Amino acid sequence: MLGTLRRDGWTRISPTEYVFFEGELVLGGMWQAKKALDLLRDSRCTLHSVTTDKDGQQGDVKLYGRALPVEDPAWLARYWDHIFALQNFRPNGPAHVFTIDVESAGYIVFSGDGMMRWLTWPGNQWRSGKSS
Numbered sequence: 545m546l547g548t549l550r551r552d553g554w555t556r557i558s559p560t561e562y563v564f565f566e567g568e569l570v571l572g573g574m575w576q577a578k579k580a581l582d583l584l585r586d587s588r589c590t591l592h593s594v595t596t597d598k599d600g601q602q603g604d605v606k607l608y609g610r611a612l613p614v615e616d617p618a619w620l621a622r623y624w625d626h627i628f629a630l631q632n633f634r635p636n637g638p639a640h641v642f643t644i645d646v647e648s649a650g651y652i653v654f655s656g657d658g659m660m661r662w663l664t665w666p667g668n669q670w671r672s673g674k675s676s
Contacts, residue, residue, distance in 0.1 A: 546571070547590035548582035556582055562591070565626050566619075568643040571611065572627070580640035583611040591644065600654035607649045611642040 546560040558579040562571050569591075573580045583589060587610040595604055614620055620641060628634045652662040661672040 545592045545594060546579055547592065548579050549586045549588060550578075550582055551585065560591070562644075563627070563630070565623055569607075569646065570614075570623065571642045571644065572623075573640040573642075575635075575638040575640060577640065580642075583640075583642055584613065587611045589644070599656070600652070600660075601656065603651060603653040605649070605651050607644065607646050609644050609646040609648075611644055614641040614643060 546558045548556045548558065550556050556579060560571055560573070560579070562569060564570070589609065589611050591605075591607040591609075593603075593605040596602065614623070623641060624634050649665040650662060651664075652660060654660045658674055659672060660674075661670055663670050
């Protein structure tokens with residue numbers, strides 16, 4: 545899930561897809577999609593892993609950073625070739641592509657006995673405690 549800031553200052557949560565390409569975390573999106581317009585107006589964003597179980601034993605990741613629009617035609621051509629090879633998809637017209645400059649991150653996981661462990665970056669130090 546992608547968190548952005550709307551024009552009125554409220555948050556927007558949107559599903560998104562990402563790939564790692566040439567060492568970058570990359571988001572692509574439909575041309576003029578609301579989330580893309582949000583990012584063009586205010587680059588701050590949050591990426592959150594999808595939680596599929598209520599006990600949290602699979603772990604939960606959050607990335608905080610800024611979305612940077614990609615404008616280099618040669619890079620975009622390589623990127624779309626990569627996406628086509630992976631997903632047999634290439635847009636028929638313009639599309640938004642952003643790399644994410646991650647400024648901080650967090651990972652948390654819960655165990656069956658009520659304990660939680662978390663890791664934050666920068667810092668890279670595991671912490672643990674009892675969940676309430």
